[in-house]
Amino acid sequence: MKRLTIEPLEQGAFAPFGDVIDTRRRDAQCVAINDGFTQRHHALSPVQTEGNDPILSVFETRSFGLPLQIRMLERHPRGSQAFIPMGDSGTRDFLIVVAEGDGAPDPETIRAFRVSAGQGVNFHAGVWHHPNIVIEGSQTFLVVDRSDPASNLEEFTFSDEVGPIWLDV
Amino acid sequence: MKRLTIEPLEQGAFAPFGDVIDTRRRDAQCVAINDGFTQRHHALSPVQTEGNDPILSVFETRSFGLPLQIRMLERHPRGSQAFIPMGDSGTRDFLIVVAEGDGAPDPETIRAFRVSAGQGVNFHAGVWHHPNIVIEGSQTFLVVDRSDPASNLEEFTFSDEVGPIWLDV
Numbered sequence: 503m504k505r506l507t508i509e510p511l512e513q514g515a516f517a518p519f520g521d522v523i524d525t526r527r528r529d530a531q532c533v534a535i536n537d538g539f540t541q542r543h544h545a546l547s548p549v550q551t552e553g554n555d556p557i558l559s560v561f562e563t564r565s566f567g568l569p570l571q572i573r574m575l576e577r578h579p580r581g582s583q584a585f586i587p588m589g590d591s592g593t594r595d596f597l598i599v600v601a602e603g604d605g606a607p608d609p610e611t612i613r614a615f616r617v618s619a620g621q622g623v624n625f626h627a628g629v630w631h632h633p634n635i636v637i638e639g640s641q642t643f644l645v646v647d648r649s650d651p652a653s654n655l656e657e658f659t660f661s662d663e664v665g666p667i668w669l670d671v
Numbered sequence: 672m673k674r675l676t677i678e679p680l681e682q683g684a685f686a687p688f689g690d691v692i693d694t695r696r697r698d699a700q701c702v703a704i705n706d707g708f709t710q711r712h713h714a715l716s717p718v719q720t721e722g723n724d725p726i727l728s729v730f731e732t733r734s735f736g737l738p739l740q741i742r743m744l745e746r747h748p749r750g751s752q753a754f755i756p757m758g759d760s761g762t763r764d765f766l767i768v769v770a771e772g773d774g775a776p777d778p779e780t781i782r783a784f785r786v787s788a789g790q791g792v793n794f795h796a797g798v799w800h801h802p803n804i805v806i807e808g809s810q811t812f813l814v815v816d817r818s819d820p821a822s823n824l825e826e827f828t829f830s831d832e833v834g835p836i837w838l839d840v
Contacts, residue, residue, distance in 0.1 A: 524729070539732060540731065540803075541730070541732075542729075544726075545726045545727075546728055547727040548725070549726060556815075557713075558690075558714075559712055560712040561709050561711055562712070564709075566708060586755060586813045587757070589789030590761065592756070592759065592760065593761070593762065619758055620811070621758075624727060633709065634709075642789070646725075649717075651713075
């Protein structure tokens, strides 16, 4: 049995999987616009859609319950997918689980991150990840992804040989 | 002197200018995904970038102070621009001002909308709008737009003949 360590979401650690959407990023260009009334933290992450149209959607997600056994991961080979909590949900943390791997996710590389209130996240195209994990109740996310989700989804279920992988706060 | 009426942000009224990002949209497709744990309010708005790369940025915007005299509007002819409050900012309303007009905004068509907590907004490409109006203090927004803002900005300042146009809550 394996229990995942939950890491804070920080660009250096998360860079292999995507980008952190956060004003505290020190690697991003920050420019004053609108007569100095706005600071633009510019281009924190690209939206990847392989030529298809990018769209804005909203996900309302209920908690799977914790502790959660990580039995599967999914990926979107043809586009990035960003999640930014909206409304009241912006004041609450959520959890993400990612892994490395080309044809299939490598269970030895699974990592969990805690997305803090005020942060968002953008998974790069092709990155294995678990559907968002809401800690309690339900949460609303702005999602920026590719217009044809059906042609852009792969799922992988871990075999029993891998052994149970658990996530809990 | 003219004082703008502030309308609630609702898709029917706002459709000529862009889209409302809101789970309460009744015109959008809603599908269950992730074994029923997520409702996907699908494709509430397209991201328009005229072939250039779409990007995710974050704006930190201070209030111009209210009442505010609307002296200018701007537009991005080559791309849409979405604003979704992040973190604590998601619990607060903000104001937007838009106008119709091709070569220049028509001052007779100026309208103001109140974006309620939990909502976001996407201005379609080429729509005249005022830089976001924060009611008090400062507010943080996820912004989804086009990667080259410098080549995608037109500004228009109203002549004195138009007379003062005021916005207040």
